[in-house]
Amino acid sequence: MSSYYHEEDLARFAEMGEHAPELWNKFQQWYSAVFAEGALTQREKSLIALAVAHAVQCPYCIDAYTEDCLEKGADLAQMTEAVHVAAAIRGGASLVHGLQMRNAAKRLSM
Amino acid sequence: MATLAGTRHPLASPAEQLRILNQPLGRRSFEEALAASGLYPLTAAGIQVLQINVGKLCNQTCRHCHVDAGPDRREMMTRETAELCMRKLAETDIPTVDITGGAPELNPNFRFLVEESRRLGRHVIDRSNLTVLLLPSQADLAEFLARHQVEVVASLPYYTPERTDAQRGERVFAKSIEALRLLNRLGYGLDGSPLRLNLVYNPSGAFLPPAQHAVEADFRRELRRRWGVEFHRLYTITNMPISRFLEFLVSTGNYERYLDKLVRAYNPQAAAAVMCRSTLSVGWDGRLYDCDFNQMIELPVAAGAPGHIRDFDYAALAQRRIVTGVHCYGCTAGAGSSCGGATVPA
Numbered sequence: 001m002s003s004y005y006h007e008e009d010l011a012r013f014a015e016m017g018e019h020a021p022e023l024w025n026k027f028q029q030w031y032s033a034v035f036a037e038g039a040l041t042q043r044e045k046s047l048i049a050l051a052v053a054h055a056v057q058c059p060y061c062i063d064a065y066t067e068d069c070l071e072k073g074a075d076l077a078q079m080t081e082a083v084h085v086a087a088a089i090r091g092g093a094s095l096v097h098g099l100q101m102r103n104a105a106k107r108l109s110m
Numbered sequence: 111m112a113t114l115a116g117t118r119h120p121l122a123s124p125a126e127q128l129r130i131l132n133q134p135l136g137r138r139s140f141e142e143a144l145a146a147s148g149l150y151p152l153t154a155a156g157i158q159v160l161q162i163n164v165g166k167l168c169n170q171t172c173r174h175c176h177v178d179a180g181p182d183r184r185e186m187m188t189r190e191t192a193e194l195c196m197r198k199l200a201e202t203d204i205p206t207v208d209i210t211g212g213a214p215e216l217n218p219n220f221r222f223l224v225e226e227s228r229r230l231g232r233h234v235i236d237r238s239n240l241t242v243l244l245l246p247s248q249a250d251l252a253e254f255l256a257r258h259q260v261e262v263v264a265s266l267p268y269y270t271p272e273r274t275d276a277q278r279g280e281r282v283f284a285k286s287i288e289a290l291r292l293l294n295r296l297g298y299g300l301d302g303s304p305l306r307l308n309l310v311y312n313p314s315g316a317f318l319p320p321a322q323h324a325v326e327a328d329f330r331r332e333l334r335r336r337w338g339v340e341f342h343r344l345y346t347i348t349n350m351p352i353s354r355f356l357e358f359l360v361s362t363g364n365y366e367r368y369l370d371k372l373v374r375a376y377n378p379q380a381a382a383a384v385m386c387r388s389t390l391s392v393g394w395d396g397r398l399y400d401c402d403f404n405q406m407i408e409l410p411v412a413a414g415a416p417g418h419i420r421d422f423d424y425a426a427l428a429q430r431r432i433v434t435g436v437h438c439y440g441c442t443a444g445a446g447s448s449c450g451g452a453t454v455p456a
Contacts, residue, residue, distance in 0.1 A: 037324075041324060042321065042324065043320070043324060043328075067317055070313070070315065070317045071313070071317045071318050071319070071320055072320045072321075072324070073311075073319075073320035073324060073325040073328055075268065075270060075272070075273060076272070077270070
């Protein structure tokens, strides 16, 4: 069975500029600026990107930022903790919606 | 882990390595990249470093070793060749002698090379794997190095055991820390000390090194906090797609991707600053090369330049044409890579 995602498609990302070059160029410039060293180090930004990649469950981003984290000097312990941060926020986000449930139940209940 | 030579692996042969490296894969050749940067043909600009590789014997068998060094290797520089190196050195003003291997300290002529180079007033670098300092046969090695004010450049791919041992062998990290503490006790690596101790980071896999200044700060903080170890500088070095690292790339299916990465990361500034332009590399048998990597894939200095230390001619070698190949992309990727770390300032 063929897979919906293809690893080799990551290298074709730039094709997204073919019918909207100006938007693509703006995205590229902004993206580069975002990941440049600033108040956060490049490694910190890469670890945030890795965590977000897991939160949005983007396989391309996971591959890309696993490699990028390694190239920024992070190790598996740091990268695993970053994924736990993403998981904790996702889990917490579900759980905090429990208050929505409690509010609705209260509204409906005697 | 065994050496490629010891297991008669096809990639023990430089010819087989070159066959893989020279496969046409639709990439820009290194020479074309140089030409586009106005650097072709690449030529030497003097000789600042005489790098002497005294042989392939080593007490470790690291996974990425470009020398395919190990305990079973017997290629060793003889006393006669070592004396020849020193006689030729004396005829020049080359300021630095960089001694490498294998574990160079295991060559019986290592101390002769150090003493003679120092007597000639040259700066001496020992490229050490650290664990050699703990061998019973080398009990006085650290003090010898300190007495002769030898700069120690030591491999340590990470500040935790997991990644270090995965690349360099079981318990190598613990022994490396013990050796670093021994060097610190002698004054090596301490702030303001003339006993220089520099570390070498190289990636534990098919990826590029981080920014040198960033990872140096991490190493300084973490080695101090976790292990009480001090050092001067940290050099980042890119893994070269030759010998055991090439075998790793091929056997894990990473070869093409890694080569693409090196090619895409070509940096003209790094190309202009490659170490071969100021280094001459001597093999264990006295043959001359542009760098230690060319030495391992048996690409000698260009035709017309003296090919052996016995025929050393400073004027001819100082302006020689550099022999290049696809592996040279390893020294020109990103911030560049050399025996002294990144070549392009952050």
